[in-house]
Amino acid sequence: MKKWIRRLTAALLLCCAASFAAVAYGNWAIPDTVQVLSEDDEYLPAMFTRDADNVRFLHTVAVKKNSVRVSSRVYAQPLGRAFGIKLYTEGVMVVRADAVDTEQGSVSPAKDAGVRAGDMILSVDGQSVHTNRQLAAVVMQSGGQPMRLRVRRDGLTFETTLTAVQSALDGQYRAGIWVRDSSAGIGTLTFCVPEYGMFAGLGHAVCDVDTGKLLPLSDGEAVEVEIKGSYKGRDGDPGELCGVFKEGKIGTLLDNTESGIYGSCACRDDRGLMPVAMYYEVQTGDAAILAEVDDSGPQAYSVQITKLFSNPDARQKNLIVKVTDPDLIAKTGGIVQGMSGSPILQNGMIVGAVTHVFVQDPLQGFGVYAQTMVRQMQELTAEAAS
Numbered sequence: 001m002k003k004w005i006r007r008l009t010a011a012l013l014l015c016c017a018a019s020f021a022a023v024a025y026g027n028w029a030i031p032d033t034v035q036v037l038s039e040d041d042e043y044l045p046a047m048f049t050r051d052a053d054n055v056r057f058l059h060t061v062a063v064k065k066n067s068v069r070v071s072s073r074v075y076a077q078p079l080g081r082a083f084g085i086k087l088y089t090e091g092v093m094v095v096r097a098d099a100v101d102t103e104q105g106s107v108s109p110a111k112d113a114g115v116r117a118g119d120m121i122l123s124v125d126g127q128s129v130h131t132n133r134q135l136a137a138v139v140m141q142s143g144g145q146p147m148r149l150r151v152r153r154d155g156l157t158f159e160t161t162l163t164a165v166q167s168a169l170d171g172q173y174r175a176g177i178w179v180r181d182s183s184a185g186i187g188t189l190t191f192c193v194p195e196y197g198m199f200a201g202l203g204h205a206v207c208d209v210d211t212g213k214l215l216p217l218s219d220g221e222a223v224e225v226e227i228k229g230s231y232k233g234r235d236g237d238p239g240e241l242c243g244v245f246k247e248g249k250i251g252t253l254l255d256n257t258e259s260g261i262y263g264s265c266a267c268r269d270d271r272g273l274m275p276v277a278m279y280y281e282v283q284t285g286d287a288a289i290l291a292e293v294d295d296s297g298p299q300a301y302s303v304q305i306t307k308l309f310s311n312p313d314a315r316q317k318n319l320i321v322k323v324t325d326p327d328l329i330a331k332t333g334g335i336v337q338g339m340s341g342s343p344i345l346q347n348g349m350i351v352g353a354v355t356h357v358f359v360q361d362p363l364q365g366f367g368v369y370a371q372t373m374v375r376q377m378q379e380l381t382a383e384a385a386s
Contacts, residue, residue, distance in 0.1 A: 076191035080290025080298035090218040113162035188341035203353035220253035232333035233362030241338030258315040277349040301325035334362035
């Protein structure tokens with residue numbers, strides 16, 4: 001009898017643990033709001049069902065509230081074209097806080113003011129700051145008087161007081177900070193949506209090379225580039241495209257986000273439009289990417305989608321692709337820097353974009369869902385209209 005009770009207790013505990021695990025998984029994998037093309041579309045993971053507003057595990061355990069929004073299919077022009085990025089920040093980003101040698105010894109005004117790497121300095125004494133030179137001029141002209149800085153850190157804005165000190169080396173007033181006001185690089189355009197008059201590219205944010213922080217966009221443009229070839233990727237060395245900026249302007253940058261760079265463009269016709277896949281339509285298996293890796297322009301190369309991640313709310317790293325095309329492997333060794341944004345095509349639809357290469361295996365990389373990038377476009381369009 002005791003043995004039977006122990007077995008029953010163990011079974012009940014196992015069922016409870018499975019239910020808790022299912023609830024946790026469901027909360028992570030199922031969005032609060034889902035965009036679908038039809039209310040009959042199957043978007044829930046196996047063993048989950050929906051009744052009224054509740055998602056349930058095995059038709060019994062309530063997991064979370066969930067709403068479904070039926071929307072129309074978005075059509076876009078897949079591009080796969082390399083482009084140049086010229087990005088200017090909102091404020092200036094602190095790259096490093098250093099000490100200043102003075103007649104009284106070594107002092108770090110920035111650290112004393114609580115300023116640290118990754119912070120965005122937006123203004124000094126109420127005067128907006130946009131460039132490195134502008135900040136340097138304000139600091140040198142301060143004469144050692146306290147300055148009131150407005151700083152943004154991790155989305156929060158605060159004020160602090162910084163007092164520059166006189167350098168023993170040249171007699172100039174210094175704040176002891178290195179800052180950056182712009183970034184430039186090469187990426188790949190993913191697609192253009194004529195309905196919105198916008199393009200999406202890169203598939204991930206432009207981040208500061210030293211701090212790894214997203215660079216908030218003040219202004220910028222997408223420009224033409226000429227791709228000469230690439231440094232091939234190898235184990236431990238991802239390689240990169242080699243190209244030069246040209247004079248032609250593609251469009252104006254509108255936002256720098258976790259899911260890519262977005263900008264205005266002149267794609268006002270319907271040539272070459274393809275449907276954008278909903279995340280639940282993407283499958284593991286054969287696919288292709290469009291990429292410009294030499295002077296032959298954008299070409300289609302075969303890949304495999306090897307893994308899909310369950311959480312469609314994630315703004316990046318939704319899937320994994322593996323390059324299988326022998327021509328691309330011969331040219332680049334796989335995925336290289338500059339190919340970020342290459343559109344992923346499957347079953348006649350745009351399903352995603354390549355984002356990050358695996359440093360230890362350049363044949364593989366992460367991708368973001370195309371639906372995620374379209375959602376970002378829709379949010380930008382709504383903001384512009386409000």
